[in-house]
Amino acid sequence: MPDYLIAPSILSADFARLGEDVSNVLDAGADVVHFDVMDNHFVPNLTVGPMVCKSLRNYGISAVIDVHLMIEPVDALIPPFANAGADIITFHPEASQDVAATLALIKENGCKAGLVLNPSTPLEQAIPFLTQIDVLLLMSVNPGFGGQSFIPATLDKIRQARALIDKQQLSIKLEVDGGINLDNISDVAAAGADMFVAGSAIFASKDYRKTITQMRSALTQHENS
Numbered sequence: 540m541p542d543y544l545i546a547p548s549i550l551s552a553d554f555a556r557l558g559e560d561v562s563n564v565l566d567a568g569a570d571v572v573h574f575d576v577m578d579n580h581f582v583p584n585l586t587v588g589p590m591v592c593k594s595l596r597n598y599g600i601s602a603v604i605d606v607h608l609m610i611e612p613v614d615a616l617i618p619p620f621a622n623a624g625a626d627i628i629t630f631h632p633e634a635s636q637d638v639a640a641t642l643a644l645i646k647e648n649g650c651k652a653g654l655v656l657n658p659s660t661p662l663e664q665a666i667p668f669l670t671q672i673d674v675l676l677l678m679s680v681n682p683g684f685g686g687q688s689f690i691p692a693t694l695d696k697i698r699q700a701r702a703l704i705d706k707q708q709l710s711i712k713l714e715v716d717g718g719i720n721l722d723n724i725s726d727v728a729a730a731g732a733d734m735f736v737a738g739s740a741i742f743a744s745k746d747y748r749k750t751i752t753q754m755r756s757a758l759t760q761h762e763n764s
């Protein structure tokens with residue numbers, strides 16, 4: 540039985556009161572904090588760095604922080620994020636000169652490591668690194684902004700990734716990010732994902748607990764079907 544994780548993306552949180560908003564979403568039942576880092580270079584948008592991650596820890600956030608790096612180059616920011624309290628660090632292979640070395644650097648710094656594939660990046664790019672990663676993150680939108688629509692072709696890619704992971708009996712979390720909401724989360728789970736990033740669907744909802752509970756019940760129904 541998969542262990543499903545719901546990971547709200549801070550991109551849609553209220554940055555003026557980030558600690559409180561993240562704390563509220565965790566109290567409402569979320570499992571993981573998805574921390575989107577954008578550099579106005581690898582992607583057009585610009586967000587936050589290790590200082591803000593550290594501030595969340597100082598505020599008392601003890602949940603797993605999943606740092607999604609959309610920056611190029613990546614290596615220089617890995618030790619600062621690990622020191623700031625990141626638990627998982629993922630990056631896009633296009634942003635590293637040496638993907639194996641970047642994965643090793645993340646692990647040397649005490650974090651779980653993952654690769655992120657854009658909608659247009661083939662699954663084959665992750666294959667040489669499958670034994671080195673803890674998380675495979677498939678983007679279901681083009682990275683850069685919250686609130687976009689889920690790209691349906693991702694479902695096939697999720698199925699293929701699930702088949703690869705199961706065939707090799709690897710313990711890799713299969714995370715999907717972008718446009719996940721109450722209408723599609725069970726399809727994403729049925730395709731084989733077990734970690735679900737949702738930004739706008741949760742933070743734009745009036746009642747975080749209700750939305751997360753409904754998401755979890757959609758996941759439970761899928762599990763029992």
Ligand SMILES: O=C(CO)[C@@H](O)[C@H](O)COP(=O)(O)O
Nearest residue numbers: 682683685686717718738739
């Ligand atoms: O990494 C990204 C976007 O680049 C995501 O984490 C989004 O921020 C998810 O937001 P929604 O699509 O769920 O609103």
Ligand SMILES: [Fe+2]
Nearest residue numbers: 548575607716
């Ligand atoms: Fe993300």
